[in-house]
Amino acid sequence: MQTRGSREARAVLIWVALAAAIGVPIAAAAVSPLLAWRGPVYILAGFAGIIALGLVLIQPLLIGGYLPGLSGRLGRRAHHWIGGALVVAIVIHVAGLWFTSPPDMIDALTFTSPTPFSPFGVLAMWAIFAVALLAIFRRRLGPRKWRIAHMGLAVVIVGGGVVHAILIEGTMETVSKAVLCALVLAAAVRVMADLMWRRRGIGQNRNSGAIR
Numbered sequence: 105m106q107t108r109g110s111r112e113a114r115a116v117l118i119w120v121a122l123a124a125a126i127g128v129p130i131a132a133a134a135v136s137p138l139l140a141w142r143g144p145v146y147i148l149a150g151f152a153g154i155i156a157l158g159l160v161l162i163q164p165l166l167i168g169g170y171l172p173g174l175s176g177r178l179g180r181r182a183h184h185w186i187g188g189a190l191v192v193a194i195v196i197h198v199a200g201l202w203f204t205s206p207p208d209m210i211d212a213l214t215f216t217s218p219t220p221f222s223p224f225g226v227l228a229m230w231a232i233f234a235v236a237l238l239a240i241f242r243r244r245l246g247p248r249k250w251r252i253a254h255m256g257l258a259v260v261i262v263g264g265g266v267v268h269a270i271l272i273e274g275t276m277e278t279v280s281k282a283v284l285c286a287l288v289l290a291a292a293v294r295v296m297a298d299l300m301w302r303r304r305g306i307g308q309n310r311n312s313g314a315i316r
Contacts, residue, residue: 115172122171126158129284132277139275149200150275156193160265161288162186164258168295184239191236194229221271228264231257255296262292 133139133154139147162171166183169175174182202209211217212226235257242250266285269276 118170118172122162122165125161125284125287126155129276129280130154130158132280133275136275136277142275143204145200146204149197149204152193152196152200153269154276156190156197157265157269157284157288159186159190159193160262161284161291163190164291164295168291168298170291170295187236187239190232194232198229221268224264224271225268226264228261228268231260231264235261255299258292258296262288 130151133151142150163183163186165171166174166179166186169179171179198209208217212219212222215223215226217223235254238245238250238253238257245253266288269281269285
């Protein structure tokens with residue numbers, strides 16, 4: 105049985121670990137020598153992309169109730185707000201890159217770019233926008249359709265976003281980027297597995313109750 109002190113210590117460690125997972129890659133990118141040859145708009149766009157990746161890590165942790173102090177209804181509310189922040193970060197990322205190099209962005213959006221990371225980023229972007237749009241019509245969809253659509257799009261967001269980040273050789277430091285991407289994948293897989301297990305358990309309980 106955990107004491108109050110041990111629970112508080114565990115909560116602090118979780119928040120410190122999360123802050124480090126997101127903050128270290130941002131700090132490492134901030135001291136990258138490659139920034140010397142980049143304009144302010146391009147730098148803003150790049151850091152918006154890094155922040156977006158960090159927000160993708162937070163989202164499953166919120167919905168799974170793994171962040172101390174942000175479980176239940178409060179966690180779901182934070183999940184919605186972070187989702188909105190993620191959309192804003194992606195818009196800044198894409199708009200900044202468009203401003204600095206429209207031809208490259210046209211190639212990326214039309215899936216004709218020669219760079220291997222572009223299509224994965226575009227797929228993740230459209231999936232994020234799709235989730236935001238579906239959230240508006242969530243009540244019309246119903247809980248089951250919303251859950252299936254949300255989980256399917258989340259797979260695209262996580263998979264596309266991680267591959268996009270890994271393939272880019274830019275301002276992000278390699279090791280911290282790899283760790284962040286691994287944590288994003290691990291968090292998403294863990295939460296999806298937990299949610300499926302919970303649903304299965306609820307279904308089994310209902311069936312056993314009906315048999316009785």
